[in-house]
Amino acid sequence: MPSTQPLIAGRYRLIRPLAEGGFGRVWEARDDVLRADVVVKEVRLPTTADPIEQAKRLTYAEREARNAARLRHHPGIVPVYDVATEDGRPWIVMQLIKGSSLEERLRKGRLPVSETVELADALLKALDAAHQAGVVHRDVKPANVMLATDGQIMLTDFGIATHAADTRLTTDGSVVGSLEYMAPERLKGDPGTPVGDLFSLGATLYHAVEGVSPFRRNSYPATMAAVAHDAPPPPRHAKRLAPLLRGLLAKDPKDRPTVTEALALLDSVRTGKNKRKTRKKQIPPPQPPTEAEERPAPTFEESWTGDEHPQEFSEHEERVGPLLVWVALIFIFGFVGLRSHGTAQNVMLGLTFLMVTGAVDEGDGIGVRWLLRRRLRARTLRVDTEGITATDASGRQHIPWSAVAQVAVRRTDQTVYEHHLDALHIRLHNPKPKTPVALYRPAGWPIQAALPDVCRGPEPPKREDWVPICLLGPLPGPRRVDLKNVIAAHTRHSLETKGAW
Numbered sequence: 001m002p003s004t005q006p007l008i009a010g011r012y013r014l015i016r017p018l019a020e021g022g023f024g025r026v027w028e029a030r031d032d033v034l035r036a037d038v039v040v041k042e043v044r045l046p047t048t049a050d051p052i053e054q055a056k057r058l059t060y061a062e063r064e065a066r067n068a069a070r071l072r073h074h075p076g077i078v079p080v081y082d083v084a085t086e087d088g089r090p091w092i093v094m095q096l097i098k099g100s101s102l103e104e105r106l107r108k109g110r111l112p113v114s115e116t117v118e119l120a121d122a123l124l125k126a127l128d129a130a131h132q133a134g135v136v137h138r139d140v141k142p143a144n145v146m147l148a149t150d151g152q153i154m155l156t157d158f159g160i161a162t163h164a165a166d167t168r169l170t171t172d173g174s175v176v177g178s179l180e181y182m183a184p185e186r187l188k189g190d191p192g193t194p195v196g197d198l199f200s201l202g203a204t205l206y207h208a209v210e211g212v213s214p215f216r217r218n219s220y221p222a223t224m225a226a227v228a229h230d231a232p233p234p235p236r237h238a239k240r241l242a243p244l245l246r247g248l249l250a251k252d253p254k255d256r257p258t259v260t261e262a263l264a265l266l267d268s269v270r271t272g273k274n275k276r277k278t279r280k281k282q283i284p285p286p287q288p289p290t291e292a293e294e295r296p297a298p299t300f301e302e303s304w305t306g307d308e309h310p311q312e313f314s315e316h317e318e319r320v321g322p323l324l325v326w327v328a329l330i331f332i333f334g335f336v337g338l339r340s341h342g343t344a345q346n347v348m349l350g351l352t353f354l355m356v357t358g359a360v361d362e363g364d365g366i367g368v369r370w371l372l373r374r375r376l377r378a379r380t381l382r383v384d385t386e387g388i389t390a391t392d393a394s395g396r397q398h399i400p401w402s403a404v405a406q407v408a409v410r411r412t413d414q415t416v417y418e419h420h421l422d423a424l425h426i427r428l429h430n431p432k433p434k435t436p437v438a439l440y441r442p443a444g445w446p447i448q449a450a451l452p453d454v455c456r457g458p459e460p461p462k463r464e465d466w467v468p469i470c471l472l473g474p475l476p477g478p479r480r481v482d483l484k485n486v487i488a489a490h491t492r493h494s495l496e497t498k499g500a501w
Contacts, residue, residue, distance in 0.1 A: 012091070026040075062494075065092045069482075078097060099146060140204055209237055300483050304378065387490075401490050403429055
């Protein structure tokens with residue numbers, strides 16, 4: 001019986017909603033390809049926006065997800081695995097964290113100072129890693145801090161929900177979103193900087209140790225005025241954490257400590273000694289790159305040995321006709337051979353030998369895989385600033401970006417061992433340039449297998465032809481994101497993929 005659970009991008013099966021807000025909805029989901037539990041965030045786009053604005057929001061969400069994917073190896077940051085588009089909306093795929101958010105934890109009461117110190121240490125280090133990578137969070141708040149059951153403290157949601165949730169109002173006028181944790185300079189139109197993240201962290205830590213949000217008021221204008229002008233109420237429970245909170249919550253960005261100074265203050269809380277010296281001049285934090293400067297990692301390189309099983313990255317095509325023919329021939333010649341004990345028996349044995357070795361077939365062979373596992377060819381795919389390079393034992397072919405119009409992951413039209421394999425395909429700007437691009441057998445393609453249709457004709461590929469460059473082999477989710485990022489960095493078009501990839 002087919003499942004009624006929604007399927008996103010052909011692979012992420014939504015199980016149940018975990019949270020909902022102005023940004024959209026968060027789902028617990030199952031990755032049917034990797035058989036792993038994940039979290040899928042449905043980013044809600046405004047229904048009243050025109051198509052141009054919708055496209056901008058979609059591009060923004062995809063860029064923010066790519067930024068977060070760069071940070072997935074940091075232990076204090078929830079990994080982002082993928083960003084998919086379904087029904088014109090972005091869906092962000094992240095690691096499922098067993099535990100609860102800080103917001104949920106604070107409903108039970110405030111944190112003791114010792115736990116708040118550990119919280120501050122983990123979040124400062126996570127923000128430092130993000131800022132060093134040129135990524136600004138813009139939405140640090142208790143709802144975006146995950147407390148895992150194994151004790152890990154992780155920051156999530158790197159700017160994905162900023163536009164959708166920052167200033168949204170409910171019908172009764174109360175604030176929904178992150179306004180009460182927003183840096184004052186954001187109210188003046190500042191797009192968000194690393195030092196603004198530190199103010200939001202200060203408001204989050206104050207809420208954690210005191211049990212109340214420092215700037216929350218009963219209306220939107222009152223909350224905005226408190227963020228812009230009011231000092232936070234004197235802390236009653238923070239004890240030695242109070243100097244750090246005051247520094248992080250300074251209205252003037254120049255008066256806030258850097259991450260290094262904030263960590264030194266934390267160290268003084270642990271040891272009981274004040275190691276912070278009065279600063280004469282604020283050292284400016286690293287500034288995030290502009291949109292034009294944002295670039296994913298410039299290089300992608302992956303190799304496959306040829307031992308991988310085609311079922312892991314292919315679509316099987318049943319071809320029982322030739323097999324039935326061979327079975328019939330063996331039966332007939334075997335019967336005649338048993339009666340004649342002569343030439344017919346020798347013919348039968350010869351045909352059987354040809355079938356088993358695969359010497360007589362139509363390119364793919366139908367006999368050898370019954371006795372010996374056939375292998376693809378070892379191959380390497382490299383995508384960098386120069387173009388796309390695919391290498392195997394047959395040689396190396398390089399396609400410069402100037403010749404590439406589009407890039408896609410598609411399945412080959414010709415089967416290999418009865419499987420349509422995933423391959424990186426390209427379309428050319430000009431199939432017949434003055435200096436022609438050499439296109440021949442796709443990297444990894446077996447010598448004994450028939451070539452794809454577009455590679456074996458006497459004429460060069462046409463402009464509309466998708467030409468396979470390299471058989472891909474299995475790629476885990478994070479490496480797929482890496483490949484998409486690198487291609488997006490070098491082409492005007494993002495990588496086109498089939499539904500389940």
